[in-house]
Amino acid sequence: MSRIGFWLVWIGFVTYAFFLAPPDRPDTFDLIKHLATGQIAGINPLIVALFNLMGILPMLYSCLLLIDGRMQKIPAWLFATASFAVGAFAIVPYLALREPNGTFSGKKTWWLKVLDSRWLGLALAITTLGLLFYGISQGDWTDFGEQWRSSRFTHVMSLDFCLLSVLFPALLRDDMTRRELTDDRLFWAVALLPLLGAIVYLVLRPPLQEQPENAVSPQPNYRTSP
Template sequence: MKELKSILLALWLLFISYAFFLAPIEGGKDVFLQHLFSAQYTDPLLMTVFSLLGIWPAVYCILLLENDRASIPAWPFALGSFVAGAFTILPYFVFHIEKRRVKNRTPERARLFLSNRGLYILLLLLTVVLMAFGLYYGDVNVYADMFMQSRFVHVMTIDFIVLTLLSMVAIAHHAYYLHERSQKLWWLGLIPIIGALIYLLITDNRQRVEEGR
């Protein structure tokens, strides 16, 4: 566990340093942001990744807030991810300590909303539609060019990758408070967003089966 926290701390510091000092930008202006704010045409694949970065924080809110019982509150990090993505999620996993006896900090109404199976299915369908749209209509070459020209696209792409890899840790964290055997599903985090939502649907189904016994 200490080794993992050290790796995550190094990744966090490296990500911050790279994003602010090393990420490329041509001509002093960010082309993607100019197009975005002026409502000009933007490649569908670019818009898909941008949109999916709005879904990832919702998934992390479910994984972290359904059982917010660790040594430090998860809600500031989870809510902060809507603005800063992995920049705010990474430090939570670096500094928190797992505890089962601490009272859940998430209000009951919020827990009921976050544990709603319908919410998981809605997010899953939205993710699949966005991915299909971006992959079918998008242009990988345009994305690659923008990746090298736009600091925003460069950082958001890396942010998406980091959030995907970090979701394996988030799944294990969520499973810690549920079924121990659910921790074996950590590998689903390798599938961007969809894997985490499939994990939530699997664990929700297990809970329903056990409650029905």
């Protein structure tokens, strides 16, 4: 059922983004070029913050997704890489295709060690909080509302941000199991605080322990509260 749900979310998002969202504005390409090159003078800080957060969110997902991918048959790195360009359009299919698996075997590569590091989690947390403060405190909400209604780029990027923020718990349960975190309150604390819960989890989670090849870590049997 969860797989069907993820595919329905993906199909609905794709359909809405390409057929129902507002049309692109003539200045969309120039806006994207200026955002990508850091030429942000005159651009609404809310748009600047949102654009940069859409680069942070794939990193947050990669900290779980590429570790999860060690135990999957599908190439997690492909979806993680694509997410930096297309966000949830790449992440949601991975969530639909992956198998639930709370184990980890083998040694961590240097890249997995970086993604598992609390220092990276702390850097992402500081950057995220800084962008949120900058966008919320300095942004022009009236202008943002107008762009939401008239610009496909802003409209879809905003929905992409919201979707990625709320879907993070789809990878959380298995990541907690790999680290022998069995307190169900932790899961719900992260799940019920979109984005903020994710950055706190990445800062506080214990390091993943390496296991011999083909070893299977015991998975705790705990129930989710209704």
